[in-house]
Amino acid sequence: MDPGEVTDETRFVEDLGGDSLLALEVIVALEKKYAVRFAESDVRGLTTLPRTYDVLADKLGAQGLGARG
DSSP: OOGGGOOTTOBTTTTTOOOHHHHHHHHHHHHHHHTOOOOHHHHHTOOBHHHHHHHHHHHHTTOSOOOOO
16 A cells, blocks of 8 residues: 555554554554553554554653644
8 A cells, every 4th residue: 555545544454454463563663762651452542543643642741743734
């Protein structure tokens, strides 16, 4: 899939064919880059880019992230 085809509504698993291993890789990368920890309940909610952004922004206290858009 071309990155330009990914929208705010694109779902990681259903639309992009992601699996639990890929999800774990993404989570580990985010945790390392932003020095945060995701709870299991957070991980289940990371279904789209906007949802992932929102959870990450909450973890960071919205500091360091620009406005989405």
